[in-house]
Structures are given as C-alpha cells and as structure tokens.
Amino acid sequence: MNKTFTITVDGVEHTLSADPTMPLLYALRNDLGKKGPKFGCGLAQCGACTVIHEGTAVRSCVFPVAAVTGNVRTLDGLGTADNPHPVQQAFIEEEAGQCEYCIGGWIMTATALLEKDPDRSDSEIREALAGLKCRCGTHMAILRAIKRAAGQMRS
Template identity: 55%
Template sequence: MKLVVNGETLDLDVDPEMPLLWALRDVAGVKGPKFGCGVAACGACTVVIDGMAVRSCSLPVGDVDGDVRTIDGLVRDGRMHPVQKAWMDEQVPQCGYCQAGQIMSAVALLEEIPHPSDAEIDDAMQGNLCRCGTYPRIRSAIKKAAAAMPVTLDAET
C-alpha cells in the first residue's frame, strides 16, 4: 500500500487493519508519534491528515485517505515550524511524552483557525492529555505561534 508521509511516498507491506501508528513507527521508521493509550483517548499519537488532527493509534492504515504529517516533517529548510518554536520559547515541555501529539493538534488548529480564541484552543486541544499539567503554557504557545505564523492571502483578494 502507498502512503504519503511528510511529503514522501512510501510503499508499505502491511495489513490494511494495522493501526497507522504502528505502520509509521514499526514499518516506516517514523518515530515522532508516540503510543500512549491505544484507544484514541490521550492524543500522544496525533498526526495531521489533510489538515485534520487524527489519532493514529486507532485508525487502520487502510482507511487513511490523504497525506499524513507528523512532527518529524514539521522542520522545513532547517527551520522549526512556528508552533515548535513557540513551544520552546514558552518552555511547554516537562516530561515531553505528549508533546508531539500536542504540537500536531496545535498545527491543525492554526491551519484551520489562524487566530483562535481561548475557547477554540481548549476545544481543539481537549483530546490531548498532559500529565504534567502544562495547559496554560500550551495555550500561551499556541497564541504566540498564531502571532508568528505567516499570513496567507485569499486568492480572490
């Protein structure tokens, strides 16, 4: 089966029922998404598929319809994504285990809503658990990243 991951087309010899997380980690060698719970409840395995944050631990790889982005593919031309930079600037990580999923959910949020309200941030991030309780820093980092994201102009304006 063919899968586009971080802009690269991969040919994977896997059972279509295999969770995307295991296809990424064990077959493709993409180690950014983490296993946390296996039931899509914690968000550590979050990836972005065509602009939507998706829990890869419960999505069969055969059901993937679109390009998959992981934290491994956010750095471009040697530069961190604005969300990654804001995460560091705001010193969000403590243990760090949930951070890849947190960052990918934030990326999907900011691509959909460039300047989200606190309620929109809370809604988008509610499926990502942080046992260290860095939620205030996460919200602050998302706001900082929103301010730093490049402005895209509508093609009709």
C-alpha cells in the same frame, strides 16, 4: 492477511506490507522510523499519536493504515532545527511540556487548528485541545505556546 499499501508521509511515498486493520501508528513508528507520533493509549483518548491527515488532526493509534488516502504529516516532518514550524518554534520558546512524550499531540492538533485559521480565542483553543492529555501538567505553558504561535502565524 497482509496487504501492500502505498502511503504518503511527510510528502514521501512509502510502500509497506501490513494487516489492513493495523493502526497507522505502528507503520509510522516501526516501518517508517518516525519518532514524533507516540503510543499512549491505542484508544484515541490521549492524543500522543496525533498526525495530520489531509489537513485534519487524527489519532493514528486507531486510524487503520488502510484508511490513509492523502498525505500524512507527522511531528518528524513538521519542521527542522533550522526551519521549525511556527508552532514548534513557539513550543521551544515557551519550553512547553516537561517529559515531552505527549507534546506531538498538542503540536499537531494546534497546527491543524491554526493553519486553518490562526485567529483563535482562548476558549476556542481550549475546546480544540479537548481530549489531549499531559500527565506532567504543563497545560499553562502549552496554552502560552499556542497563543504565541497563533500570533506569529497571524502576522
């Protein structure tokens, strides 16, 4: 049975009607028209759908819309062409990613990590990225980009 929900996404309140068990991802993509979070697995195994909920990176493909309690940040709302988030800027400068389908997951995970503390070692970064998939194999550029962003955010 559908229920009405009011959720805040990228700082904007939205009211929508949905099955409470429906994962947030479908609300973001179909009701709100977000492009950043992608469907990859629906199993929280790849990270393509990652958003930041109350400061924590979560997998929106398994996060029920009914569980949203605070602001949801998506890749769409992270930055703009004129004012990209430092992590986005670093990914652009490094040309991290190839097809870029997965890239939102890496960017949102790295953003949540570095906004808490940008002073991160290589092994801390790799550990935080566990579970994220990139089929194009662009891990080297992604790691370079995250380290570049961390440097920016420290300064």
